[in-house]
Amino acid sequence: MPLADMPTLLAAHRAVGAFNFITLEVAEAIVAGAEAAETGVILQLSQNAIAFHGGLAPAASAALRLAEGARVDVAVHLDHATDEPLVDEALAVGIRSVMFDAAHLTDAENLERTAAVATRVHAAGAWIEAELGEIGGKGAHAPGVRTDVAEAVHFVRETGVDALAVAVGSEHAMRERSARLDDRLIAELAAAVPVPLVLHGSSGVADAGIDGAVRAGMRKINIGTHLNTVLTTAVRTELDRDPDAIDPRRWLTPGRAAVADEVRRLLDVISGRSAAGIGTHA
Numbered sequence: 240m241p242l243a244d245m246p247t248l249l250a251a252h253r254a255v256g257a258f259n260f261i262t263l264e265v266a267e268a269i270v271a272g273a274e275a276a277e278t279g280v281i282l283q284l285s286q287n288a289i290a291f292h293g294g295l296a297p298a299a300s301a302a303l304r305l306a307e308g309a310r311v312d313v314a315v316h317l318d319h320a321t322d323e324p325l326v327d328e329a330l331a332v333g334i335r336s337v338m339f340d341a342a343h344l345t346d347a348e349n350l351e352r353t354a355a356v357a358t359r360v361h362a363a364g365a366w367i368e369a370e371l372g373e374i375g376g377k378g379a380h381a382p383g384v385r386t387d388v389a390e391a392v393h394f395v396r397e398t399g400v401d402a403l404a405v406a407v408g409s410e411h412a413m414r415e416r417s418a419r420l421d422d423r424l425i426a427e428l429a430a431a432v433p434v435p436l437v438l439h440g441s442s443g444v445a446d447a448g449i450d451g452a453v454r455a456g457m458r459k460i461n462i463g464t465h466l467n468t469v470l471t472t473a474v475r476t477e478l479d480r481d482p483d484a485i486d487p488r489r490w491l492t493p494g495r496a497a498v499a500d501e502v503r504r505l506l507d508v509i510s511g512r513s514a515a516g517i518g519t520h521a
Contacts, residue, residue, distance in 0.1 A: 240309055241307065242303065242306050242313070242315065242333070242335065243279060243306065243312035243313055243314040244314070244335070245281075245314050245316070246401070247312075248279045248281070248312050249402075249435050252278065252279060252510065253453060253509070254460055254509050254510070255279060255460070255509070256273075256281065256460050256502070256505055256509045257280075257283050257318075257437075257462070258280065258282065258462050258502060259283045259284070259285055259288065259318060259461070259462070260282060260283070260284065260288070260466075261288045261467070263301055264470075264491050264494065264495040264498075267495060268466075268470075268496070268499040269282055269466075269499075270306070270309045272498070272499040272500065272502025272503040272505075272506065273311050273313065273506060274309060274310045274311050276502075276503045276507055278510055279311055279312035280311065280312075280314075281313070281315075281316050282305065282313055282314070282316065283316045283463070284299060284316070284318060285317075285318040285319045286317075286318070286320050286325060287319070295328050299329065299332050299333075299334060300332070303315055314335075314336055315334050315336065316336040316368075317329040317336070317338060318338050319340045320338060320340060321339075321341070323339070323352075323356055326339055330359075330360065330363045330365055335364070335365045335366060336366045336367075336368075337366070337367055338367070338369065338404070339353055339360075339367060340369070340370050341353050341369070341370075342369075342370040342404075346390065349369075349394075350394055350398055353369045353400060354397060354398040354399065357369070357398050366402070367400050368402040368459075369394075370404040370439070371386050371390065371404075371405060384406050385424060386405040386407065386424070386428065388431050388432075391405060391432050392431050392432055392433075395433060400434065401435075402435045402437050402458070402459060403432055403434055403435075403436060403437065404439050405436055405437070405438075407420050407421045407424050407425050407428075407438070407452075420438075420444060420451065422452065422454075422455040423455075425452055425455035425457060426455040428456065429456020435458035436457050436458055436459075437457070437460075437461060438457045438459070438460050440461070446508045449508055449509060450508055453511070465501075466498050466501065466502070469498050469501045470494045470497065470498050471494075472497070473494040473497035473498075474490045474491070474494040477489065477490040477493050
């Protein structure tokens with residue numbers, strides 16, 4: 240299928256799961272999980288993952304080819320780019336959706352820089368997400384901060400961004416799914432802000448919390464650390480079972496399968512298909 244257009248993908252779903260990948264096997268698993276769930280998905284590549292690969296092109300090229308070969312709609316998204324040249328490079332290689340993250344700056348600097356980047360992104364015919372309010376666990380971000388509704392409306396109006404990541408109680412890189420979200424604030428933001436809301440740090444949110452956030456108005460649900468946990472657990476289990484294994488395919492195959500199954504399950508939660516049985520699945 241052709242690379243999915245982000246506005247069209249979001250418009251076609253109650254909410255969309257956006258999963259970060261570092262390795263090719265996880266990217267393959269994300270697509271396989273979405274195909275099993277028969278729903279669209281977002282493949283996300285962060286600035287940190289790009290640094291791990293020594294540059295954008297290898298991982299981005301793989302993600303774009305996977306998206307084009309998928310049996311469901313797949314969008315490829317640049318996540319948490321703090322370097323403006325990286326945004327421009329992503330647009331040049333064919334990525335049509337980016338997040339420019341200047342939330343570590345003052346609100347005034349965040350607005351000014353984001354507005355300038357948004358102008359370039361829109362000139363390239365692409366979609367841009369930004370962040371307002373500090374989401375814990377990422378760089379200079381501090382736990383406990385919440386996005387102000389009036390400030391969010393002003394920020395979107397002045398920058399022209401297409402989606403907004405907001406701080407509502409989640410934190411990045413949580414390994415336990417124990418975050419408590421402010422669903423009332425999510426609903427207030429969703430009613431006032433004229434663009435889709437994005438939940439970062441969703442790895443730390445249990446199934447019921449994700450479902451509640453979507454019901455309150457979240458449209459894009461970002462998950463990364465949780466998939467790393469699923470992959471690593473499956474790989475450790477296989478290596479413990481067969482400590483003499485040296486062929487990485489022996490242990491990456493069950494790891495990839497475990498991630499694909501969890502992506503399918505989470506997409507059912509995000510879509511609302513498994514809402515009746517939602518609990519605190521780890």
